[in-house]
Amino acid sequence: MTPTAPDAAELRRRTRDLLAAHPPATTDRADFLSARFDAGLAWVHYPEGLGGLGAPRSLQAVVDDELQAAGAPDNDPRRIGIGLGMAAPTILQYGTEDQKRRFLKPLWVGEEVWCQLFSEPGAGSDLAALGTRATRDGGGGWVVNGQKVWTSSAHLARWAILIARTDPDAPKHRGITYFVCDMTDPGVEVRPLRQITGEAEFNEVFLTDVRIPDTHRLGDVGDGWRVAQTTLMNERVAIGGLRLPREGGMIEPVARAWRERPELRTHDLHQRLLTLWVEAEVARLTGERLRQQLVAGQPGPEGSGMKLTFARLNQEISGLEVELLGEEGLLYDDWTLRRPEHVDFTGREAGYRYLRAKGNSIEGGTSEVLLNIVAERVLGLPPEPRTDKDVAWKDLSR
Numbered sequence: 001m002t003p004t005a006p007d008a009a010e011l012r013r014r015t016r017d018l019l020a021a022h023p024p025a026t027t028d029r030a031d032f033l034s035a036r037f038d039a040g041l042a043w044v045h046y047p048e049g050l051g052g053l054g055a056p057r058s059l060q061a062v063v064d065d066e067l068q069a070a071g072a073p074d075n076d077p078r079r080i081g082i083g084l085g086m087a088a089p090t091i092l093q094y095g096t097e098d099q100k101r102r103f104l105k106p107l108w109v110g111e112e113v114w115c116q117l118f119s120e121p122g123a124g125s126d127l128a129a130l131g132t133r134a135t136r137d138g139g140g141g142w143v144v145n146g147q148k149v150w151t152s153s154a155h156l157a158r159w160a161i162l163i164a165r166t167d168p169d170a171p172k173h174r175g176i177t178y179f180v181c182d183m184t185d186p187g188v189e190v191r192p193l194r195q196i197t198g199e200a201e202f203n204e205v206f207l208t209d210v211r212i213p214d215t216h217r218l219g220d221v222g223d224g225w226r227v228a229q230t231t232l233m234n235e236r237v238a239i240g241g242l243r244l245p246r247e248g249g250m251i252e253p254v255a256r257a258w259r260e261r262p263e264l265r266t267h268d269l270h271q272r273l274l275t276l277w278v279e280a281e282v283a284r285l286t287g288e289r290l291r292q293q294l295v296a297g298q299p300g301p302e303g304s305g306m307k308l309t310f311a312r313l314n315q316e317i318s319g320l321e322v323e324l325l326g327e328e329g330l331l332y333d334d335w336t337l338r339r340p341e342h343v344d345f346t347g348r349e350a351g352y353r354y355l356r357a358k359g360n361s362i363e364g365g366t367s368e369v370l371l372n373i374v375a376e377r378v379l380g381l382p383p384e385p386r387t388d389k390d391v392a393w394k395d396l397s398r
Contacts, residue, residue, distance in 0.1 A: 005054050005055045011062045015063050015066040018039050019066070019067070022036075024070055032073055034109055036067075037108055037109060040052050042108045043108070044057070044059055045060065050101070051105065080107070080108075080113055081342070082114045086114075089234045091218065092104070094218045098215070099218070107159075112158040113158060115154045116152070116160065117162040117163070119149050119150045119151075120149060121147060124366070125368065127163075130165060132145070132162075132165060132207065133145050133164060133165050133168075140214050141211055144162070145208060147205070150193070150204075150363065153341075154205050155192065158184065159183060161178070161218075163225075164176065164177060165393060166221055167222055168392070171388075172391075178228060179212050180216040180217075181216070182212075182216075186209075187207060189206040190204075191205075197352055197356050198334065198338070199338045200337055200339045201339070234303075235365070249284075249345070250314050250318060250345060250346070261324075264325065269320065273320060283313060287306055304373040304377075305378065308371065308374065311367055315358065329354070343356065
């Protein structure tokens with residue numbers, strides 16, 4: 001925040017000026033979003049010229065409330081969530097000025113979808129063990145070969161954030177470099193991964209002699225693990241810290257069914273619903289507190305705790321809903337292979353929610369890994385022994 005950063009009154013004035021110059025009812029959606037970005041009202045805490053005004057992050061709600069009341073379009077955040085929640089803060093912190101100006105506006109407006117090329121078949125929970133290789137091409141750029149997996153939105157994405165091994169002689173955490181990969185380049189192959197829900201929301205991505213210019217590197221060579229931590233911490237906040245109204249999210253359809261279907265009620269289900277309702281409300285309020293802490297700086301390991309809670313509650317609530325509905329809870333509308341643009345937890349039936357929630361304890365960091373992070377970085381407990389910490393990656397057993 002600078003001494004001249006706008007306050008709430010100034011942001012309201014700027015927002016009303018935007019609405020007057022670009023009435024939502026008569027302005028093309030893309031044109032309105034572009035004008036909003038140029039006015040610094042996209043994410044107000046970003047620097048001027050990059051969609052922001054250098055204002056406190058907490059004042060974003062002032063802008064959003066004014067725009068929502070006026071019926072202004074949003075940028076479909078569920079569709080571009082990886083770009084908004086993971087790529088953008090990483091580019092802002094580590095990108096060059098040219099990279100920020102090239103990528104941030106089309107990312108926020110939704111012109112370009114992003115995906116995340118991190119996990120691999122042999123490097124999921126132990127991400128630092130990744131084996132995708134990036135080698136110099138002799139002309140200043142890089143050639144990438146390897147395989148990534150569990151890649152959401154890869155079938156839609158124009159760009160990807162990618163980590164690859166550039167020094168196999170260094171220990172696994174110190175030989176990684178972070179890149180931006182063009183998903184339309186030759187050598188990038190995206191294959192659907194059909195899930196238990198019937199959808200192929202995830203993908204596996206094969207990289208064969210994919211050329212990436214050095215201008216698409218984020219951070220220093222070999223410093224990719226540190227850059228990736230920014231992405232991962234923001235990812236966990238994005239997943240676990242979603243802003244919800246009271247009784248929003250997964251608890252909403254269960255509570256609604258309870259009120260509308262008294263014939264389904266039992267004493268045991270009532271007690272379990274009350275417990276989960278209270279826990280969901282506590283999680284929602286904790287998420288609000290976490291977002292307030294973000295005003296002061298970058299997300300920390302606390303986001304891992306929120307993501308842990310999100311996964312556990314979603315699985316327990318969806319299980320309760322299936323039990324409450326009985327035979328109806330076992331119905332499923334359509335097993336046809338689909339490749340959706342985003343996950344819709346509340347737009348489909350209980351069976352879908354139950355099955356899809358099983359992935360919540362895996363995606364965005366497994367619950368087991370996040371428990372270690374909370375134990376070590378939040379509670380200050382001694383870390384587990386790591387015998388491979390100083391061993392060159394090429395000498396690790398695989």
